[in-house]
Structure formats: structure tokens, C-alpha cells
Amino acid sequence: MTVNDDSFTNWMHREEIAESMIPIIGKLHREQDVTVLLHSRSLVNKSVVSILKTHRFARQIAGEELSITETFPFLQALTTLDLGPSQIDLGLLAEAHRADDRGLSVAEFTAEAVAGATGDNKIERREGRDVVLYGFGRIGRLVARLLIEKAGSGNGLRLRAIVVRRGGDQDIVKRASLLRRDSIHGQFQGTITVDEATSTISANGNEIKVIYANDPSEVDYTAYGIDNAILIDNTGKWRDREGLSAHLRPGIDKVVLTAPGKGDVPNIVHGVNHGDIKPDERILSCASCTTNAIVPPLKAMNDEYGVLRGHVETVHSFTNDQNLLDNYHKADRRGRSAPLNMVITETGAASAVAKALPELKAPITGSSIRVPVPDVSIAILSLRLGRETTRDEVLEYLRDVSLHSSLKRQIDFTTAPDAVSMDFVGSRHASIVDAGATKVDGDNAILYLWYDNEFGYSCQVIRVVQHVSGVEYPTFPAPAV
Structure with a gap:
């Protein structure tokens, strides 16, 4: 042989x-x-x-x-x-x-x-928790896929309804088609059928009611048999407590925003500060995709080396907020064609760090460039550390964090010598440390962090929802703290 x-x-x-x-x-x-x-x-x-x-x-x-x-x-x-x-x-x-x-x-x-x-x-099996999606765009559909995937025995999170504005004839058929096929993330893993008469989408046996409404005040969720539900707002239209409180209608217990919250709305990055959520908190935010990408590595680096100051430059894929071709936009530069240009814009991720990681006292600045790719971004995190170190030491530390620490679901690690953005489509981590690109000189470190700003972020959202719903079960063997 x-x-x-x-x-x-x-x-x-x-x-x-x-x-x-x-x-x-x-x-x-x-x-x-x-x-x-x-x-x-x-x-x-x-x-x-x-x-x-x-x-x-x-x-x-x-x-x-x-x-x-x-x-x-x-x-x-x-x-x-x-x-x-x-x-x-x-x-x-x-x-x-x-x-x-x-x-x-x-x-x-x-x-x-x-x-x-x-x-x-052992923990007793809990009753399933109803979930409602308000909005059904890029994040909404990926969150739906994850909820359906994780339905399991039926005792976890149950996607019961989607709330959208009616878009015209065959609205539900078209929305189901967008759930079934995705140009970036591929085919839905399973079967989807539509009942237009009852406005219902059935996905892998999960019956999902499509509710048409122009405003949160129009919906009584108990009329659809929905009770004590967690509503995930994917629209980003309301970001402060007053606006999001409009979702607290009959049948809704908590509201989770998939965008940075304003005012006193807690900004949660799972793995970092989800344990600080108060049991009686009814409104919270999952911050932004970039905040989720940079806060876990920032925490890891601050815990081991101390961080005195930092700057994050995000090279971010374009989003639906931009124009396909040059047209009016209320923001500077974003009116220029997204698939044709690199577009300098602002990011609130750096300022949001303080909300999710208050123990980090170092000033963090940030800026962003939107580039002509549809998904996966990279955050370049430049840090002044509290002590001198070496590249090998930093990489070995972050490798260990990605494998053994309480941040292992947030931080991934790659040594692939020719890794590029498309390699990370579908990553379930908040960010991935690129070992080959990492630079360290004394007390200065530059980390290159890939992140699927759609799917990886959606996974973080699901983790927060699992936590507040009580269906986030313990892991064994227990990870190191």
C-alpha cells in the first residue's frame, strides 16, 4: 500500500x-x-x-x-x-x-x-421564549436564520413574528425569498414555505407570523398569541429610551436594539459586560458591529498589559445606508457611489467603548473608510500599552485568549499567511486576530481585527438575547476567566 x-x-x-x-x-x-x-x-x-x-x-x-x-x-x-x-x-x-x-x-x-x-x-429545561423581529433587513434576516437554527428542542428562543411595513403585492413572498437566498451568506439551510392567506412563513417547522404595521403603537402582540416576548429592533429608527419604549406593547417584555443606543440605554457587548445587565432592565442595545469587534480585544489587552491610549481605523464594507450611484445623502461623502469609491466617514465605535468597557480609562479615537466590498470589515487597533512586550508574547497571549478564556466566543485567531476578507464571511466571532499582520514595538502594538460585520454581529445579538431570556446555558468544562 x-x-x-x-x-x-x-x-x-x-x-x-x-x-x-x-x-x-x-x-x-x-x-x-x-x-x-x-x-x-x-x-x-x-x-x-x-x-x-x-x-x-x-x-x-x-x-x-x-x-x-x-x-x-x-x-x-x-x-x-x-x-x-x-x-x-x-x-x-x-x-x-x-x-x-x-x-x-x-x-x-x-x-x-x-x-x-x-x-x-442539572438545570431544568425551560419554557421557550417568544421573540419578535421589528424590521427584516440585512441583520433581521440573519438573526432570523440564527433563531431558526437554534430552535432545537423548542425550549429555547422561538421566533414568533416579524413586523414590517407592507411593501406591495406579494410582499410576504418576496420577503420569504430574501430569507431563502442571500447573495453573501448563501442558501438558507432548510425549507421555507409561505401561506399568504394567513401571512405566515414556515421555516423548518417554525411558524412565523408576518405583521404589517407602520408604527409600534399599532400592534397588540397578544392578539397573535405572543406573550412575554423579546422584541429585536433591527430598524435603528429609534435609539433612545423614549423612542424604544414605544415597543413595550401588550405581549412584549424587553426590547433589544441592533444599533448603538443613545442616552441611558445600556450598550452591551456579549462576553464583556452582558453580566452587568440588570434583571429589571427592559431596554438595551447591542452597540455596533465595530464596537463588538474592538471591545473584546481591548479588554483582553487592557487586562494583560494596560492600555494608555488607542486609535481604531476601520476599513468597513459598504452598507445599505450608502448610495449605489451618486445621489443626495444627508451625510457628507456617503452620497457618493458605494461600489465605486473608498468613502471616508465617521464611526461612533471609539466613543462607545466607554459604555461597554468603563474600566478602560484610556482615550480611544476612531475613524472609518467605507470600501467597495459587500461584507467583512477590518479594524486596525493601534495601542499604547502600559508596559513593553514583544510580538511573540502578544500573539501567544491572544492565541490563548481565543482558545481558553471567557472571550473565546468573541475573539478568534488566524495564522493563515494569505487570509483575505472573504475568508471570514460567516464567522461567528465578534472579531478575528490576524497573527501575520500584528505589529509590536516595545509599548506600541497594532492589531488587525477582521470581522463579519453582518453575521458575526448577528451572533453577538443572539448571545445577548439568550442571556436576557435565561436560555444561555453554562459551558463545561468551564472556561478560564
Whole structure:
């Protein structure tokens, strides 16, 4: 047998294991509300190749590929346990078991590591929480995809309704078509049907009512059987407490804004300050995509090195706020053709840092250039640190943060030598550290942070909604703080 034959045989063996993992992962998710992860990446509803690629990804961070033959026994061990709702990371289990010197079997170690999710310790399965989307544009449709994807057993978040202004004949058909097909993010994973008579979209069995209204005051959500719901405002039309309070109609309990909030509206970046949300807070903001991209790395750098001052320059994909061709726009420069020009504009992300990360006292300035790409942006974060360091030290630290810390769902890390923006379409992280572009000179550091300003941000929004709804389940083994 040749070396190539050996390699192919090995590949087929790993494919066979991945195939056997899929029904186990699905059953745990549907029946026990257990989400199986691999280094913070969900394996639920993933293909054979996707599972294998996720294992291979670990090589970029940990220095070596994680073998599926190593993680599969831990998954099998989970099936023998009385698990409650939780997230369980096979990558962390395998890594922790390797480092353990007590000689425990995989089954013994797994039972100990996830004890907080078993037996008397397990969380009871909660009632599903209704969610309403107000607006159905770029972020609204991606949030809808994520809500449908995460419906799982039906005991989590349930997308019940979408509120929009009627756009004309076949409005619901066209909106469903935009949910089904996306020029950037591809086809919807599943089936979508439309019932025009009842104004309902059915997506993977989720019945979603389309409500037509010109203003929040026109809707009584209880008339549609919706109660205690979280409303996600994707329009950005109202940004202060007074305006957003108009959404607090019958059936709505909380309002989450997918844009920077003004005044006393809390700006939340999941992973950084979501734990500060007061239980009785009914209105909050998820800040901007750029704020979500820069605040987690800023926190990480400030925690380790101290940050004395900083500047962020964002090279941002164009958005619907700009014009396709030159035309009037109330803002300077944004009236010029978006697909033809680089457009200098302002960003509020730097000033928003103080709201999400008040312990950072350093002045942070910012500016932005819109460029002719439809998605994925990069933030260039230039920092003056509190002590001198080296490039290798900073990269090793950020690599570890992306793998082991409480920010691992926010910060990703890539060493790919020829990475470009399109490589990060669909990233679920708030930002990705580009190791190859990082520069450090004494107490000066420049970080290049890629971010999918549509999908990565939508994932952050979902995390905030999960947190305030009470369906954000604990992760095992527990990540380092």
C-alpha cells in the first residue's frame, strides 16, 4: 500500500467516525438541550466535512490538529450521563484529559468534568421564549436564520413574528425569498414555505407570523398569541429610551436594539459586560458591529498589559445606508457611489467603548473608510500599552485568549499567511486576530481585527438575547476567566 493509500484510508476512517457523531449530537440537542461544541464552535447540524474541518482548525490555535478519534470517546461518554441543558466542549474535554495525570478513564473524567450539568445539579429545561423581529433587513434576516437554527428542542428562543411595513403585492413572498437566498451568506439551510392567506412563513417547522404595521403603537402582540416576548429592533429608527419604549406593547417584555443606543440605554457587548445587565432592565442595545469587534480585544489587552491610549481605523464594507450611484445623502461623502469609491466617514465605535468597557480609562479615537466590498470589515487597533512586550508574547497571549478564556466566543485567531476578507464571511466571532499582520514595538502594538460585520454581529445579538431570556446555558468544562 502506498503512502497516498494510507492517507486516504485514514481520511475514510475519520469520515466514518464523523458520520457516527452526527446522530448523537442531534439527539443530545433535541432531547436534552445539550449543545456539543469543539473549541467553542457548535457541531450541531454540521456536515461530516464541517466536523472534520473544525477538528483541523484546532491546529491553527493549539499547534496540532485535534484528532476525531480522540474526541469521539468523550461524545460517547456523554450519552451515558443524565445531562441537563448545557454546552459541552469536546475540545476542552480532550485537552483537559491529556493534561490530567490521575489516570482516569475517558468516562470517569467526562463524568467529573460535566458534573455541574448532571443529576441534582442539572438545570431544568425551560419554557421557550417568544421573540419578535421589528424590521427584516440585512441583520433581521440573519438573526432570523440564527433563531431558526437554534430552535432545537423548542425550549429555547422561538421566533414568533416579524413586523414590517407592507411593501406591495406579494410582499410576504418576496420577503420569504430574501430569507431563502442571500447573495453573501448563501442558501438558507432548510425549507421555507409561505401561506399568504394567513401571512405566515414556515421555516423548518417554525411558524412565523408576518405583521404589517407602520408604527409600534399599532400592534397588540397578544392578539397573535405572543406573550412575554423579546422584541429585536433591527430598524435603528429609534435609539433612545423614549423612542424604544414605544415597543413595550401588550405581549412584549424587553426590547433589544441592533444599533448603538443613545442616552441611558445600556450598550452591551456579549462576553464583556452582558453580566452587568440588570434583571429589571427592559431596554438595551447591542452597540455596533465595530464596537463588538474592538471591545473584546481591548479588554483582553487592557487586562494583560494596560492600555494608555488607542486609535481604531476601520476599513468597513459598504452598507445599505450608502448610495449605489451618486445621489443626495444627508451625510457628507456617503452620497457618493458605494461600489465605486473608498468613502471616508465617521464611526461612533471609539466613543462607545466607554459604555461597554468603563474600566478602560484610556482615550480611544476612531475613524472609518467605507470600501467597495459587500461584507467583512477590518479594524486596525493601534495601542499604547502600559508596559513593553514583544510580538511573540502578544500573539501567544491572544492565541490563548481565543482558545481558553471567557472571550473565546468573541475573539478568534488566524495564522493563515494569505487570509483575505472573504475568508471570514460567516464567522461567528465578534472579531478575528490576524497573527501575520500584528505589529509590536516595545509599548506600541497594532492589531488587525477582521470581522463579519453582518453575521458575526448577528451572533453577538443572539448571545445577548439568550442571556436576557435565561436560555444561555453554562459551558463545561468551564472556561478560564
